[in-house]
Amino acid sequence: MTHQAERSESSPATLYVGANYHPHDSDPRQWERDVRMMKEAGLTVVRLGHLAWDSFEPADGQFEFTWFDDVMDLMHDAGIGVILDIAVRPAPLWLHRKHPSISITDSTGNRLYPNTRYMVDVGDPAYREHALRFADTLTRRYAAHPALLAFGVDNEPGDGPYSYSETVRSRFVSWLRGRYSTVEKLNHAWAGQRWSRRIGDFDEVGLPVSGRTEGAPERLLDFRRFVSCEINEFLLSVISRVEENAPEAHRTGNSWYYTEAGRYFDYAEIAYSGRMDRDGMGFYPGPSLVDNTGLHEALLGIARIRLEADTPFWCTEFTTMTAAPGSVRKSAYASLLMGNQMVCGWTWQTMHGGEEQYLQGMVDWDGEPNRKCDEYRQLAKEFAKIQDCGFPYRSRAEIGLAFSFPSQLASAFLPEKHDVQLQTCFDAVLDRNLDQRVVDVSRSSLQYQILLLPGVALMDEESAARIRRFVADGGTAVMTSYSASVDVTGQVFATARPGLLGDVFGIRIGSYQEPHVLNELAGGKLRGEELDIVHGDRHLRVEAPRIDEIHPRTARVAASAVGLDRDYPVVTVNAYGKGRAIYVGAPARRALIDIVLDSELELRGIRPDLTVPPGVLARAIDATHLLYVNLEGESKAIATPGPSRSVLHDHAHADDGFTLAPFDSDLVELFPRPAPSATTI
Secondary structure (H helix, E strand, O other), X not given: OOHHHHHXXXXXXXXEEEEEOOHHHOOHHHHHHHHHXXXXXXXXXXXXXOOOHHHHOOEOOEOOOHHHHHHHHHHHHOOOEEEEEEOOOOOOHHHHHHOHHHOOEOOOOOEOOOOXXXXXXXXXXXXXXXXXXXXXXXXXXXXXXXXXXXXXXXXXXXXXXXXXXHHHHHHHHHHHHHHHOOHHHHHXXXXXXXXHOOOOOXXXXXXXXXXXXXXXXXXXHHHHHHHHXXXXXXHHHHHHHHHHHOOOOEEEEEOOOOOOOOOOOOOHHHHHHOOOOOOEEEEOOOOOOOOXXXXXXXXXXXXXXXXXXXXXXXXXXXXXXXXXXXXXXXXXXXXXXXXXXXXXXXXXXXXXXXXXXXXXXXXXXXXXXXXXXXXXXXXXXXXXXXXXXXXXXXXXXXXXXEOOHHHHHHHHHOOOOHHHHHHHHHHHHHOOOOOOEEEOOOOOOOOOOEEEEOOOXXXXXXXXXXXXXXXXXXXXXXXXXXXXXXXXXXXXXXXOEOOOOHHHHOEEXXXXXXHHHHHHHOOOOOOOOEEEEEEOOEEEEEEOOOEEEEEEOOOEEEEEEEOOOOOEEEEEEEEEOOEEEEEEOOOOOHHHHHHHXXXXXXXXXXXXXXOOOOOEEEEEOOOOEEEEEEXXXXXXXXXXXXXXXXXXXXXXXXXXXXXXXXXXXXXXXXXXXXXXXXXXX
16 A cells, blocks of 8 residues: 555545634733634634644643633634644743753864753753653643644654754664764765774764765765654654644644754655654745745745645645735635645734744734735635635646755755756646655555655666656656766765666767856857757757756667757667657756646646646546636636636536636535437437
8 A cells, every 4th residue: 555545544525714822922811712712703713832832841841721721612613623842842931951962062162052042952862851741741731621633743844953062973873883883984975085084983083064065975975864864753753742642633743854954854744654644844935925935945845745635735824924925825825726725824913022922923913814814714714615626636646756955955066956846847737737756765555646856866776766666667757967976875876877778768978068168169150058048840959057968778868958069969869678768958947848748748748727828727626516726817818618606605606617817716506407308209
């Protein structure tokens, strides 16, 4: 059974609209007013408790819950479900004082005062002991409360600085012993002979300054793997407390794991475990209604947290702030196409103090609701209309999009990171209104027709074997430049690239070339990173910092960069087994990806559910309900496949379709076609 099948379940016919609320920030006399306003706005869920450990445990072992009991009772009386975050970070100041080892030590050896949130070493045993005690106490207290909908597991677990303390180094050494067993194996993996950095004993291991590209990449990679292991181990232990104490409660969170400035970790272990049965995130597409760049990035965020889960997704935080009028609604409907089930505004009330006191919420500083509250009220009313129309949406993806935590780290040394190429490929599929799944190849059964491998720099043997089987069994793999460059240790393959897959793609990749240098020899026809690419009878102009020097073996050349000192193959196609392996010798660029995708989609007969104008997202939610989202500022003519009516606007459409207003959304219900009348002979 695949992970996807293991995680599937019957989804409730419910869409949630709610808010994040911080009762510990306000006078208890305001709670009844706020809850009444939430109910009047139609909110059905509220997220409570995050970042508030010391409000529940103000001193070591001294738990105070009576005040929060009142909040939970108020929510229950109002019919509002509660997501109760287990606020295991940030740790209270009393815990930093009792156990200084939990505090962050910077790379120069200075122990830092926790002036901001997430300043804690999650691998520290003393921290874990107290955090799990808190999680156990909190989940036991509220497991049976009728308002409880779910427990939230931490908040933004990938955020916060790395610690370089001696206790971290000691744990890292233990982790390396378990991974390599001998210093000889460690030296081989770390290229210890380079620059006289051979390790004679495990105790000589130091901590690399993670987050920088300077230094030996193999050591940085292993340090980040170690940190990732500790984060996953800790989060899974918190999830275990929920499973033991509250087996009927959902498990969710704001699982933002990929902040470049923080402790970016490998969330795939948790995602594929199925134990976070409502994967969640903060959905922040930016304030613009017109510019869709941030929206595309936020939609990819759902995909890279959800991975191959079939359970509904929860946006446990959703933008308010300075969002332009209409942008919250547009983003909310777009998120439904990714399987989202919840829009939970961050935050209910604009805060009066602290670092986020100017991040505007749904209610102003004086308690008066603003236009964003009005927009959430509208969403709540509309979602109540459509929630029984097939939601949450279930993906029918035939395209997989590979993402790899170690490749993201390895690509830090390249001109373009793995996730930048990932976004380009995601956008290309999204704009075609086709479902796609972000997958971890090493864990996935790859039940797709097309697999995109955008700059998957690190290629391990398990992933290579799965890709090989996928193509041999009839799939199409599309790999872009920088992929399969380094092995599992982070060292460049000594064999021909693409490492472990050269025969599958039918090529050998030698050096790379830089167009800006070659263009100096091209007589001024092209400038900078420009490339002229010929693909059949089509001519493309793209820019790229590098192209691969591809030497075809069994592959045929489908496109070449021309007008340089010679023609350079840029796209090759190789038959392997029952399938095809396509290599794009440049980083993912829409012009190239579009040509390759169009050809493969046509070959395989993959088409979207609905035909719509550019700039419209659309899906058949089920057999009779169609969702359309206009991302652009002009009206769009929508052709429906039969007579229909607008569920949102309560009116019938013309038989041939309707006009979708700028930035508007509509859920359309198809009328059943009349049965043909009987004919008497």
